[in-house]
Amino acid sequence: MPQPEHIIKLPLPDPDSLDEATKKYFTICQDKLGMVPNVLSAYTGNIEKFRNFTAFYNKLMLDEEDCNLTKLEREMIAVVVSSANRCYYCLVAHGQAVRELSGDPQLGEMMVMNYRVAELDERTRAMLDFAWKLTEHPHDIGDDDRAALRDVGFAEQDIFDICDTAAFFNYTNRMAHGLDMMPNAEYHGKNR
Numbered sequence: 697m698p699q700p701e702h703i704i705k706l707p708l709p710d711p712d713s714l715d716e717a718t719k720k721y722f723t724i725c726q727d728k729l730g731m732v733p734n735v736l737s738a739y740t741g742n743i744e745k746f747r748n749f750t751a752f753y754n755k756l757m758l759d760e761e762d763c764n765l766t767k768l769e770r771e772m773i774a775v776v777v778s779s780a781n782r783c784y785y786c787l788v789a790h791g792q793a794v795r796e797l798s799g800d801p802q803l804g805e806m807m808v809m810n811y812r813v814a815e816l817d818e819r820t821r822a823m824l825d826f827a828w829k830l831t832e833h834p835h836d837i838g839d840d841d842r843a844a845l846r847d848v849g850f851a852e853q854d855i856f857d858i859c860d861t862a863a864f865f866n867y868t869n870r871m872a873h874g875l876d877m878m879p880n881a882e883y884h885g886k887n888r
Contacts, residue, residue, distance in 0.1 A: 703734045704875035708741055718743060721750065731880050733789065735868070738877055756864055763857050768797040772820070773827045773861045775807040780831040783869035788879035790865075795887035804887070819848040827862040 711722070718740065725732045739746035755762070757770050765773075771793040778786035787808045795804030806814040811824050822844050830837055845855050871877070 699881065700876075700878055702876070702878055704738045704877050706741065706875060708737060711737075711740075714740060715743060718746065731882050734878060734880050735785065735789070735872070738871075738875060752864070756861060764851065764854050765857050765861070768794065769820070769823065770857075770861050771797055772807055772811070772824060773858065774865045775804075776811050776824045776827050777831045777862050777865040778869055779808060779811065780828055781866065781869040781873070783865075783872050785872040785877045785879045786865060786869055788883045792883040792886045799887075801888050819850070822848045823850070823858055826858060830859065830862045831866055 711719075714722075722732045722736070725736065736746070736750065739749050757767070757774075760767075763770070771790050774786060774790040775794055778790060791804045791808040794807050795801045798804065803814060811828075816824070826837075826841055826845055829841060842855055845858065850858070
């Protein structure tokens, strides 16, 4: 049974009516990814927010100069947060990214369903436990939680980046839920 065909449950502008910069960005996505991720289309309802969202996402998830976390670690955080929030869009899209970046389809599925069943090193486990707790019980995060990250080798900037990534996906999960955002169907079959 295929998933619903809508992108979000609100009207979106006609793609032909978008400004040239947005069209160019979508062309780059199409060339690199073979699709325009539906989350990007969803944000075209407000082009200024689209620009802010894409700039922040690209800095957070793709930048390798200002972040010591690997792309895989950031994607794993995205999936664990999305698992806690049961965000269909992000579990499908970022679960695929974990499969691709790790080269391990089983790891992608474990992250989506229950990261605790995966045989992870102590550092990765601590990072994901922190992201889960920050999602489920943010008010309970304290010095001991940050110390646990330091104990496995995370520096102060790394802890900031873990928090930043987890917080971003808590935000995007809520947008996806609120708008009933559907992932691109292409994600389902990739890297299996």
